[in-house]
Amino acid sequence: MKKGITWLAACMLILVLTACGGAKQSAESGSNGSDAEVTASEELVIKASNYEFDQPEYHLKKGVPVNIVYENVNGNHGILVPELNLQLDTRNSSKVITPDKVGEFEMSCSVFCGSGHSSMISKIIVEE
Ligand SMILES: [Cu+2]
Numbered sequence: 001m002k003k004g005i006t007w008l009a010a011c012m013l014i015l016v017l018t019a020c021g022g023a024k025q026s027a028e029s030g031s032n033g034s035d036a037e038v039t040a041s042e043e044l045v046i047k048a049s050n051y052e053f054d055q056p057e058y059h060l061k062k063g064v065p066v067n068i069v070y071e072n073v074n075g076n077h078g079i080l081v082p083e084l085n086l087q088l089d090t091r092n093s094s095k096v097i098t099p100d101k102v103g104e105f106e107m108s109c110s111v112f113c114g115s116g117h118s119s120m121i122s123k124i125i126v127e128e
Contacts, residue, residue: 040065040096046088048109049073051116057123058107065098078110081124099126 044066047054054073060066070079070088078089083105086097109120 038065038096038098040067042066043069045069045071046079046107046122047071047073048075048077048079048120050075051109051113051120053079053107053120053122055122057104057125060099060124060126062099062102062126062128065096067094067096069094075113076111077113077120079107080110081105081107084124084126086124099124102126102128 042061042064044058044060046058046068048070068079068086068088070090070093072078072090072093076090078087080087083103084097084099086095087110088095089110103126105124105126107122107124109117111117113120
């Protein structure tokens with residue numbers, strides 16, 4: 001238990017120090033997000049394992065609120081999509097977002113999880 005927490009803390013420190021591949025991040029863990037009040041009828045589940053996401057791309061609709069749910073299959077991962085202001089992991093595993101622009105946005109792993117970390121790349125595609 002204690003070892004697990006130390007490992008997690010080390011991971012987070014590494015993540016902050018390296019900024020995970022130069023991605024802009026606005027990690028505000030612990031702060032009271034005020035944008036959690038939107039309700040979504042759509043849901044998208046994104047699963048991560050060692051060392052890949054369950055799909056090469058995920059499709060969303062512009063202007064449609066969707067509850068993004070992160071599921072950790074094995075290992076310790078997370079998702080980070082800076083352009084959609086989306087960052088989820090095992091401790092903060094769902095968020096409602098409403099994509100307001102069409103495009104392809106790169107999704108990476110938000111936790112420095114080991115040798116396969118840099119290959120954990122997928123795409124979120126927002127369509128009209
Ligand atoms: Cu990972």
